[in-house]
Amino acid sequence: MNAYLSMDPAVYTGQFLAILVMALALGLDAFSLGVGIGIRGIRLLHIMKISFIVGMFHILMPLMGMFTGNYVSTLLGNIATLCGGLLLVILGSHMVYSTFHTGQMEPIDHHTFLGLMVLGLSVSVDSFSVGLSLGLFHADILLTMMLFGLCGGLMAAGGLWLGRHFNGLLGDYGEAVGGLILILFGIKFLWI
Template sequence: MLVNGVEFGQIITIFIMAIALGLDAFSLGIGIGMKGIRLVDIFKISMVIGIFHIIMPLMGIFMGQYVSLLLGNVATAAGGCLLILLGSHMVYSSIRGEEATSFDHRSLWGLTIFALSVSIDSFSVGVSLGMFATDILLTVLVFGLFGALLSVAGLLVGRRVNGWVGEYGEAFGGLILLAFGIKFLL
């Protein structure tokens, strides 16, 4: 079944990956929110994260398309391996308990570093997706939307709860990416 030239299964896959990538912003947002944050800062941080979740996978997709042209069928296996490595690293970081470095989210530099740190995995996933036929506009807009929404949710939750949720959010996102990497290899 096709919806505007994109298969329904592909749309579901894009949404699941967007949620998995957004969980990183969610988990780090909880930590920032627990320090105390104003609503205007939540809006600002979330918009910047949403923009980075559009730009980074877009750059990755174009790089992945280039690599795909160079490598052909090997690119699919490389993309799957990349997702497996990224997912494994997210799970490992969560188990190890690596904390985000402290920064001033109100400064332009701090906001940029934070947005880049939670969006860098979107670049890697974009490289993998660029090796496959995907609707670029749909993919990056969904990634940006979920990056922004989940960062808002994380920042708001962080204002209200203890830190245990953040660890599990990153681990769950890593497991999803790991599963898609294995799927691409099979």
């Protein structure tokens, strides 16, 4: 910790801004997932629960990545991004399918513990690979955890809230629109 106290303010400011930009970029996944879920209709209590879980995953995943180290960053960086994209495509496809095939398939329930964990993991798995990279540069762990968690949680809440207000406009097809949003973001990560 003493190394950070004696760090040049310009270097610390540069590190802060770089980590903030990464946190915001990774928070876009949480925002898009939030819009997709919120369009289906969601209560304020569930917005708080999902936002908290997403924020916690945005703390834990980069922290695990930072501790994992340099030697596996190349291998897991691509795999983690692919897994995150694949999870988003699967969740989105499930939402679209359940819109048109009611009664045959239950949508993924964000009210359950397992559902919350899948949602949190799906938007934060690529934070692990970013954590690996930040570990190489000896980034400030506490700063990284705080910014990633705060951005992930707040952006998830913003997306859920925004989606909730669009719910009445889209009617029964809101879930399909939300699913398409997730599929598009998932394809974006699979394409990279």
